[in-house]
Every structure is written in C-alpha cells, then in structure tokens.
Amino acid sequence: MANLNPSHTTKQLLAGYSGIVFGGFGLHKFILGYTTEGFIMLAIAVGGGSVTYGFTLLVMQLIGLIEGIIYLNKDHEDFVNTYFINKQGWF
Template sequence: MANLNPTSNPNKQLLAGYCGILFGGFGVHKFILGYAAEGFMMLAISIVAGTFTYGIALIVMQLVGLIEGMIYLNKSSEEFVDTYFVNKQGWF
C-alpha cells in the first residue's frame, strides 16, 4: 500500500517534475507516478506517430511533458498528493 503522507512524497514530486521537463515526450514522469497506461500512450505516440510525422508528434508530446512537469513542480506537496495519488488525475 502506498504511503499517502504528503511529507513523504517530495522526492517523487521533484523526480516526476524534472523527468516531465527533460524526458516528458517519452512519458517517464507518468511511469514514476504509477500511471502506466498514460505512460505507454505517450511513449507510443512519441515513437510510432513521431516516425510517421518526422518528429512532430514527439515535439508535441515533449511540450505536454514540459507543461505537466512545470505543473508538478508548482504544486504544494499537499496539492500534489491530493491531485495525483488520492484523486488519480492522469492528465494535467
């Protein structure tokens, strides 16, 4: 069972935020938060659709990851836990 104590999740919040900014196009930040379906979706869009669109889909997914990473880092610990662990909000 995951520990939902807001004081124990700042490392996960920082890791997901930084990975969203750096590797967001591949959905790494989604996997860190436990959203495997959303992570695979971002990964598949980046690789498969990126191949057919000459990288445009990868750029779009990277922008989504960048925005989500900034959102993660700008939330307080309590808001972060409430939004992504209690309410299970998968996107933005």
C-alpha cells in the same frame, strides 16, 4: 490533510524534472505510477514520431514540459491530493 509520505516529495521532484527533460517519452507518468498514460505518450512519441518526422514527439515533449512545470509549482499537499489520492492522470 493528505497522507504525507516522504517518498511523495521525491516523486514530485523526480516527476517534475523528468517531465521537463524526458516528457515526450512519458517517463514522468511511469514515475507517478500511471503506466497506461505513460505507454500512450511513449507510443504516440515513438510510433507517431516515425510517421510524422518527429512532429508528434515535439507535441508530446511540449505536454511533458507543461506537466513537469505543473508538478514542480504545485504545493506538496495539493500534489499528493491530486496525483496520489484522486488519481488525476492528465494535467
């Protein structure tokens, strides 16, 4: 049984919705506490997007969309075990 904290439910919903809306900029990673992964997504989206005319921003947005849907569809205990206890940073 995971250490269930009420803030985990809030973070699950907030990370899921922000992954869908602002996923290209890695906001959902920052919400979950994965700053390195968040900066990687932000750098690829902004830096690469300026060079590739926004193509990499679209790719990062697709990744954020997929991760947001995964966050919202996971059972709460499974979400806590995966992202807070085991610290899985990607997908």
